Amino acid sequence: MAGKKQFDMDTALDAALIRFWRSGYADTSVDDLSRATGLNRSSIYSSLGDKDTLFVRCLDRYATRYGDRYDAALACAADEPLTAVRAFFDVTLERIADPALPDGCLVAQSAMAIPVLSPGVAAHAKETLGLQRLRLRAALTAGGLNDQQADAFAVHVAAVNHSLAVMSRAGTSAAELRAVVGVTVDALAQALGAHA
Amino acid sequence: MAGKKQFDMDTALDAALIRFWRSGYADTSVDDLSRATGLNRSSIYSSLGDKDTLFVRCLDRYATRYGDRYDAALACAADEPLTAVRAFFDVTLERIADPALPDGCLVAQSAMAIPVLSPGVAAHAKETLGLQRLRLRAALTAGGLNDQQADAFAVHVAAVNHSLAVMSRAGTSAAELRAVVGVTVDALAQALGAHA
DNA sequence: TTCATCTTGAACTAACCAGTCCATGATGCG
DNA sequence: CGCATCATGGACTGGTTAGTTCAAGATGAA
Numbered sequence: 001m002a003g004k005k006q007f008d009m010d011t012a013l014d015a016a017l018i019r020f021w022r023s024g025y026a027d028t029s030v031d032d033l034s035r036a037t038g039l040n041r042s043s044i045y046s047s048l049g050d051k052d053t054l055f056v057r058c059l060d061r062y063a064t065r066y067g068d069r070y071d072a073a074l075a076c077a078a079d080e081p082l083t084a085v086r087a088f089f090d091v092t093l094e095r096i097a098d099p100a101l102p103d104g105c106l107v108a109q110s111a112m113a114i115p116v117l118s119p120g121v122a123a124h125a126k127e128t129l130g131l132q133r134l135r136l137r138a139a140l141t142a143g144g145l146n147d148q149q150a151d152a153f154a155v156h157v158a159a160v161n162h163s164l165a166v167m168s169r170a171g172t173s174a175a176e177l178r179a180v181v182g183v184t185v186d187a188l189a190q191a192l193g194a195h196a
Numbered sequence: 197m198a199g200k201k202q203f204d205m206d207t208a209l210d211a212a213l214i215r216f217w218r219s220g221y222a223d224t225s226v227d228d229l230s231r232a233t234g235l236n237r238s239s240i241y242s243s244l245g246d247k248d249t250l251f252v253r254c255l256d257r258y259a260t261r262y263g264d265r266y267d268a269a270l271a272c273a274a275d276e277p278l279t280a281v282r283a284f285f286d287v288t289l290e291r292i293a294d295p296a297l298p299d300g301c302l303v304a305q306s307a308m309a310i311p312v313l314s315p316g317v318a319a320h321a322k323e324t325l326g327l328q329r330l331r332l333r334a335a336l337t338a339g340g341l342n343d344q345q346a347d348a349f350a351v352h353v354a355a356v357n358h359s360l361a362v363m364s365r366a367g368t369s370a371a372e373l374r375a376v377v378g379v380t381v382d383a384l385a386q387a388l389g390a391h392a
Numbered sequence: 393t394t395c396a397t398c399t400t401g402a403a404c405t406a407a408c409c410a411g412t413c414c415a416t417g418a419t420g421c422g
Numbered sequence: 423c424g425c426a427t428c429a430t431g432g433a434c435t436g437g438t439t440a441g442t443t444c445a446a447g448a449t450g451a452a
Contacts, residue, residue: 007399026222027312030440040400042442047399051440103311111366112308115299116223129366155372156379159359166358167351170307170325176351183352187383203429226410236431238412243429247410 012037012048017058022102024109025055025117056124062106063128066091070132074139081143082189085157088136089181092161096168096177107132108165133158149191160184208233208244213254218298220305221251221313252320258302259324262287266328270335277339278385281353284332285377288357292364292373303328304361329354345387356380 019036020028030051034041039048048054073087095101110117110125117125137154145153164177215232216224226247230237235244244250269283291297306313306321313321333350341349360373 023312024222024309026220029438031438041402041440042444043400045441104308108362109308111362112300112305113220114366116219126366152375152379155363155368156356156376159363159376160352160356162362163355163359166304166307166362167355170310170322172351179348180352180355183348183380183383187379187386190383190386225408227408236429237410238414238432239430241411 007037007039007043007047009047012039013057013061016048016054017061017106018102020055020058021062021104021106021109025113025121052118052121056121059106059110059121059124059128063131066095067131067135070135074135077139078142081140081145081192082185084139084143085188086185088139088157089161089164089185092164093174093177093181096164097174103165103171104169105162105165108162109169111162129158132161144192153188153191157184157188203233203235203239203243205243208235209253209257212244212250213257213302214298216251216254217258217300217302217305221309221317248314248317252317255302255306255317255320255324259327262291263327263331266331270331273335274338277336277341277388278381280335280339281384282377282381284335284353285357285360285381288360289370289373289377292360293370299361299367300365301358301361304358305365307358325354328357340388349384349387353380353384 015037016033019032023032030041030044033039033051033054034044037044037048044054048057069091070088073091074084076087077084092105095105096103107125107128110121111129114122114125133154136157137150140150140153140157141147160181163180167177167180211233212229215228219228226237226240229235229247229250230240233240233244240250244253265287266284269287270280272283273280288301291301292299303321303324306317307325310318310321329350332353333346336346336349336353337343356377359376363373363376
C-alpha cells in the first residue's frame with residue numbers, strides 16, 4: 001500500500017472541507033478528519049499539514065470555489081445590478097438548499113469563531129471577508145450607486161449573506177430565507193430607481 | 197469556608213454567561229468556568245449543574261435580559277414602528293459597543309452551533325430564536341404592516357440582527373454596523389410609507 | 393532480483409476534557 | 423460547648439485531544 005500516492009488530493013481536501021463546514025473548527029478533531037478523508041493520521045500530517053494549516057487550506061478552497069460563483073453572479077452588475085445581486089444571493093440560497101452540503105457557510109462560521117481562532121487562522125478569515133466586501137462594492141459601483149450607497153449596500157448585502165448561514169444552521173426554511181433577502185433586494189431596487 | 201453559600205449566584209451566573217458568550221460552548225471548558233466564576237469544580241456541579249445545564253441557564257439569562265430590552269424598544273411599535281425598529285437595533289448596537297461585554301451575541305452563536313449542540317440545548321436555542329421572531333412580528337403588525345409584510349420584515353430584521361453578531365466577532369466597526377441596519381430601516385420606512 | 397523510497401497503520405506522549413468522589417473544615421444551631 | 427450540615431478544594435477516573443515516531447510493507451527503478 002505504498003510507493004505511490006494512495007489517495008486523490010482533491011477528494012481528500014473536499015472531505016476535510018465538508019467536515020470543517022459541518023462541525024466547525026473546534027468540533028472537528030484530527031481523527032474526524034482522518035475518518036472523513038480515509039487518510040491515516042500520519043498521512044494527514046505529512047500530506048495536508050497540521051489542523052490549522054489544513055483548516056486554512058479548506059477555507060481557501062471554499063472561498064475560491066464560491067468566490068468564483070459570486071463573481072460570475074455579479075458579472076452583469078454594470079448592466080443589471082439588481083439581477084446581479086439577486087444572483088449573488090441565489091448562489092448562497094442554492095448552496096444552502098443542496099442536501100449534499102452542510103448547512104451554513106464556512107466563512108460565516110469562521111468569522112463568528114474569530115475570537116477563539118489562532119491569530120493566523122483568524123487573520124485569514126478576516127481577509128476572506130474583506131475580499132467579498134470588495135467584490136460587492138465594485139459591483140454596486142459599476143451598477144450605478146454612488147460611493148456612499150455602494151459602501152452601505154456592500155456591507156449590508158455581505159451581512160445579510162452571513163445571516164443566511166446563521167438562520168440555515170438553525171433550520172430556517174428556504175421560503176423564510178428568500179423573505180430575508182427579498183427585503184434587501186427591494187431596498188436596492190428602490191435605491192437604484194431613485195438614483196436613475 | 198463552608199456551612200453557608202460562599203458566593204453570589206447572580207455574580208457567578210453572569211461570569212459563566214460572559215465566558216460562554218466570549219468563547220462559545222465548545223471552546224469553554226468547565227475549568228474555564230471554574231476560573232471565571234471563582235467557584236470550585238465541584239461547587240459548579242453541585243450548585244450550577246453540568247455543562248449543558250449551566251449553558252442553558254446562561255442562555256435563558258441572556259435571552260431574558262436582552263429580551264426585556266428588545267421588548268422595551270418595541271413598545272412604541274403601534275405608534276412609531278420605525279422608531280421602534282431603530283430602537284430594537286440600538287439595543288444590539290449598544291451591547292456590541294460596550295467594551296465590558298464580549299463581541300457578538302450568545303443567541304446568534306448558539307444558533308450557528310445548533311448542528312453540533314446536544315439535542316436539548318439545540319432545542320432551547322431554537323425556541324429562543326422563535327420568541328424573537330414572534331416579538332418582531334407582533335410589533336410590525338401593530339405598526340401597520342399587513343401579515344405578509346410583517347412576516348417578511350420580522351424574519352429579515354431578526355436575520356440582520358444576527359448578522360451584526362457575525363460582523364462584530366470579525367471586528368467590523370460600529371459605523372459599518374450602522375450602515376448594515378440603515379438599509380433595513382430605510383426599507384421599512386419605504387414599506388410603511390407606501391402602505392400608509 | 394535487489395534495493396532505495398515513501399505511504400501506511402499503529403503505538404505513543406503529554407495535555408486536556410467532563411464528571412465523580414471524598415476528606416477537610418468552617419459554619420450555625422441546640 | 424458539641425454536633426450535624428454542607429460548601430470547599432483536590433484528587434481521581436476514563437476518555438479524547440493534537441502531534442510525533444517508527445517498524446512494516448508495497449512500490450518502482452535498476
